[in-house]
Structures are given as structure tokens and as C-alpha cells.
Amino acid sequence: MDISLSEFGMERWSGKVALVTGANSGIGAAVTRRLLKLGLIVVALDRNIELLQEWATKDGSFGQLYPRQCDLCNENEVLETFRWIETCLGGVDILVNNAGVTGQNSLIEGNPDEWKHLLDVNVVALCLCTKEAVASMRRRNAKYGHIFNLCSTLAHMVHPFGPLHFYAATKHAVSALTDGLRQELTEVNTRIRVTSISPGLVKSNIFKTCLGPDIHETVYKKPSLDPSDVASAIEYALSSPTHVQVNEIVIKPMESLA
Structure with a gap:
């Protein structure tokens, strides 16, 4: 197979736009x-962007970063947000x-409001962002495109x-949606790649935010991953x-069963 050097490595992504x-x-x-750090332009979304x-504001030491406050629900x-990216950054x-x-x-013991919120953030927003990103890539006939869905070993x-x-159910949904998206993109003959990243326990504040500090402290007595481990998996793909096509990467801490 005759493949040019430009088909390898991170060089082809330099100056491209990533949305996180x-x-x-x-x-x-x-x-x-x-x-x-790898030279991409990054639009970073969150409800809190402090x-x-x-x-x-650190004099460009973090590269071309564009924080955007956005409620994904x-x-x-x-x-x-996607219109702004198209207008200001090209797509x-x-x-x-x-x-x-x-x-x-x-x-x-749950309630519909909580279930709907999990579905809105973990499933519906993921689908909406994906739809708009795919549309942006296809409009421009982008030579390269990549979509990552952060899933979980709980999928x-x-x-x-x-x-x-219920959280695990949403991640099972993400796994199914990722496979379905990959099939659809193949059917319309695009070069957009889709990768599911399924980490085990990762050091973050998700348990503290949702379940309180006591649960947070208990959970993290177990072996866990660092967020940078997930970033490395994305860089690899x-x-x-x-x-x-790197379909899925499952990452677990050593000595962990989950």
C-alpha cells in the first residue's frame, strides 16, 4: 500500500479546529x-469556563484557545456555538x-427529572454536537475529520x-450510537473517523459533584486513571x-476489574 508521509502522525492536524x-x-x-500543545485550535465548551x-489570558502560552460558555441542554x-465556529474559525x-x-x-429511588437530565447531557447533546460537526466537515469536504465519544467501561x-x-444505561446508548454513526458515515462515503474511548475510573470531580465528598473519597481509594491517560488515547487515535479506523479504546488502571 502506497501511503504518503502526510497520512501519518499529528502533522496533518496542525492548525485544525477541535471542539471539546x-x-x-x-x-x-x-x-x-x-x-x-499539539498545535490545534481548540474551542472549549462548558457551563463554567473560569x-x-x-x-x-496567559499571553498565548496555551495556544489558540477559545473558551465558550454553553449549556449543552x-x-x-x-x-x-457551531455558527460562531463556522463564521470565525471556518468549521x-x-x-x-x-x-x-x-x-x-x-x-x-430515582425521578424523571434526573433521568431526563442525564439523557439530555450524555445522549441528546452528544447527538446534536455530532450532527452539527459532521455537517460542518461534509460542507467543506474536509480531507480529515474525527469524532470522539467519551464512553465508559460501564457501557x-x-x-x-x-x-x-441510569448513568450506565446512557453509556450503553453512547456505545450503540457510536457504532450507528460509523455505519452511516461509511454509507455516505466520508473519510470521517469515529472513536469511542471507554475509560475505567478516572480522577475527576464527577462523584463529588453528584454524590458528595464522602462517596468521592471512598471511590478514589481504588486504582484510578489520570485524565492525561485519556488525552493520550485520543492523541494515539x-x-x-x-x-x-480505531473503533474503540478501553483503558483501565492496573489491578482494576472495572
Whole structure:
């Protein structure tokens, strides 16, 4: 197979535009920093962008970073963000669907408002961002395009901890949607690649935010990953040759069963 050197490595992504959701902390912040370091222009979305704004004001030391406050549950705000990217930056080349929330209750103690919120953030917003990113790539006949869905090892199992059951269901949905998207993109003959990243336990504030500090402290007594480990997986998939489709990367800490 005769493949030019430009088909390999990260060079082809230099100066391209990446959109990262849930970028103000945890995995999203680590991915944002990694992509900036690799020479990409990054539009970083979150409802709270305090950290991102701090980075953006450091005399360009973080590269071309554009923090955007956006509620992913608000369709108009999401669509306006994509319009702004098209107008100001030309369009999206890489989408990292990272934003996600977990619930506070088991299924038998839960409530529809909580379930709807998880679906809106973890599933519906992911689909909307993906639809708009794919449209941007196809309008421009982009030579390269890549979509990452941050899934979870919980997409492949059901953990016995009740408050994670509905969250796990949303991640099972993300896994199915990722496969469906890949099929659709193949059918319309695009070169857009789709990768699911399924990490195990990652050091972040998701449990503290949703379940409180006591649960947070208990959970992180177990082996866990650093957000930078997930960023490295994304870099690996991006740098793979363009004829290679990295469908899924599952990452677990050593000594972990989940």
C-alpha cells in the first residue's frame, strides 16, 4: 500500500479546529491542554469556563484557545456555538464529546427529572454536537475529520452501585450510537473517523459533584486513571494512519476489574 508521509502522525492536524465539550475540568481540561500543545485550535465548551478563561489570558502560552460558555441542554446555544465556529474559525475538524453527568439515585429511588437530565447531557447533546460537526466537515469536504465519544467501561457492564445504573444505561446508548454513526458515515462515503474511548475510573470531580465528598473519597481509594491517560488515547487515535479506523479504546488502571 502506497501511503504518503502526510497520512501519518499529528502533522496533518496542525492548525485544525477541535471542539471539546465539558472542557473546564477533568478529562475535558486534559484533552484541551493536549490538543493545544499539539498545535490545534481548540474551542472549549462548558457551563463554567473560569479555568478556561484563565488559560486563555496567559499571553498565548496555551495556544489558540477559545473558551465558550454553553449549556449543552440548550439547543439554541449549541447551534449558535457551531455558527460562531463556522463564521470565525471556518468549521470543526475534530469533535470530542466529553461532557457527562451521573445521577444521585438508584433506579427505584430515582425521578424523571434526573433521568431526563442525564439523557439530555450524555445522549441528546452528544447527538446534536455530532450532527452539527459532521455537517460542518461534509460542507467543506474536509480531507480529515474525527469524532470522539467519551464512553465508559460501564457501557460494557452493569456496576452493582445503584446510583450508577441510569448513568450506565446512557453509556450503553453512547456505545450503540457510536457504532450507528460509523455505519452511516461509511454509507455516505466520508473519510470521517469515529472513536469511542471507554475509560475505567478516572480522577475527576464527577462523584463529588453528584454524590458528595464522602462517596468521592471512598471511590478514589481504588486504582484510578489520570485524565492525561485519556488525552493520550485520543492523541494515539488521531495520529494513526488515515486508512486505520480505531473503533474503540478501553483503558483501565492496573489491578482494576472495572
